[in-house]
Every structure is written in structure tokens, then in C-alpha cells.
Amino acid sequence: MSQPWIFMGGDRSHFTGKLRPAVRYKQIHYTERPPNGPEIMRRTGGVMFVPVLITPEGDTLQDTTVMIDALEERIPEPPLIPSHPLDYAVSRLFELFADEFFLMVDMRTRWGYPENREEVPRAFGAFAGALERGHAIADRMSAYVPGLGINDATIPAIDAHLRDLLDALDAHFAEHPFLLGDRMSLADCALMGPFYGHLYMDRVTRQLLYETAMQTCIWIERCNRPVPESMGAWFEGNYPPTLVRILELIGQDAAPILTAHGAGFRRWADGNARPGAEPDRYVGEVATTLRDVPTTIEARSFVAWKLQRLRAAANGLDEVTAGLRRWGCGDLLADPGVTLTKRHFRVIVDDG
């Protein structure tokens, strides 16, 4: 038997929840291990994020966007990333939405309910080997909450977004097994990050899902135990109203906040961006709104890199640009001004 891949992640981790279904769908022979901090730091030159994959040859992969691209390149069958231009762009849109906007929702639900605040540090502690370590991880993670624009004023709007999204997803999954049709894709994996890693794991939202979104629960289980050989085709641009409703919700609620990250990065880059250098992780506060409720977010350069990837997926194609505009996502295509690239596990300003 070939050497297994090594997968380091955690059950309650958003981004582990995204990667695991992809690895299973690709039918990789892997072994899951608890994250080994010093080893990860040594392998990545100090970038401490999970999940991490180590290939049978000993290469290290980090950042789920890069990892899923690498899996697709190395193991093209069964395919996970659609090649139809609109399906491809929509997959990247779901990835941007789930990875970078939906943190606002899954961090609100994880840290906003007393039942979860009581449970999650214990779950972290059991995983990390000591209750105090669980509390330390919980303190570090919950400290991100204000910078995501979560506060007393925005919480009702965040909850309303979640309610509407669950309704839209349940209507879609009642008719289609996956977001893009009869085959699982990058879009499902991306949304599985918050849906498995946070919402399905945490007490309050698990109950909410069981009581109000049964089709979504079935989708979560289906994606986590994928049977690729029994799957069919993607929509190839012919989207049913149930998917359009989800895309319009992304345009309505997530696009202004994602656009604010891009604007914050552009403002910072003007005068601060140096070719070959890593931009600051946080590039300043930006005012934005969620459902007309004003809030402030800490803009992240990493989101600018993700916006740039969506722009590349649109690639000036009329069909894609028109679709994104129709769903309210046209502003996401704004020119970032400065090109970012990834090197040695870090986003850097492109130096040609």
C-alpha cells in the first residue's frame, strides 16, 4: 500500500470542515493526526494555520484554496472544480463567501450564545489535551469577533441572513443534491467549512439545523461521505431559481462587506505596497453595512487576494460578468490596484 497523506486539522475548525470532504471525494489514502504546532511552523516558515496536508513525498500544503487546487491538479478524477466558466466563477464566489464573509456568521453563532461559549472551550480542550489549552484557544479565536463587524447592532442582521440562507439552501437541496447540480464541487466543500466545522458541531446551531433545515443536514452528511461514482453532472450555467436565490443572497448581504475588504486593501496599498513584501495581515478599519446596519470591519489583505482570484475567474467573460452583476456581485470585480501572489505559504505583493 502507498504511503498515506497526513492530514492535520480539527473537528471544530472551519477550514478543516472545508478540506475533509475534498480529500474524501478524491479518495486519497490519508491518515488524520492532531496538529503538531512546532512541526507546522518548521514546515511553513512560521505560518501557523490548520488544516495542513503532507503529501506521501513529504511536501507541505497549507491554505485550503491552494490545497484544493493542488488536489485537483494532482488527481483530476473525479473532478471537483468545474471547468464551465460560469460554474467555475460561481465555485470561486462560494469560496470567497464561505471563507471570508461567513466567518461573520459562524463566529457570531459560536461565541454569541452562552451554551456554545460553555461547550466549545471544553471541546477544544479535549482535543488539545488540557482544559486550560482549550480556554487559551477559545480566547484567541473569540478575540477576532469585533474585527469581523459583529456587535449588538449587527447581530439581528447576521441572524436574519442565516435564517434566509437556511431557507434558501433547504429549498435548493430538496430538489438538487449539491449546490451546482448532481455532482459535488468546490462550492460544496467551501460552504461545508462553516456548515460542518461550526454550525453542525456547535450545540445551539446544530439544534437549529435539525429543527429548521433538515435538507441541509442531509447535504452535510452526503458531502462528508461522498460517493463520486454515483454522481452526475454540474448545471453548466443553467441555474435553477433555487440556486439563483442563494446567489442573490450572497450579492445582497456578503458583497458589500467583501467589497469593503478590497477597498481597505486598495487604500493601504497606496503608499505601503512594496513588490516582493508581505502586506500587513490587517490593513485598517473600513465602514460598511449589513442589511443597512452600519458596522466597521478590519480589512484583511488575504481577502484582497481572494477577490483577485474571483476577478481572474471572471476573466473579462461577458457571461460571467453579467451573471455576477445580475446577482448583485458586480462590485467584487473592482480592480485591486496591486497584484498579490502566494509564495512560501504567504501572500506577497507581486514582483513580476
Ligand SMILES: N[C@@H](CCC(=O)N[C@@H](CS)C(=O)NCC(=O)O)C(=O)O
Ligand atoms: N486561509 C486559510 C485559513 C485557515 C485558518 O484560518 N484556520 C484556522 C482554524 S479554522 C486557524 O488555524 N486559525 C489560527 C489563528 O487564527 O490563530 C485556509 O483556507 O486554510
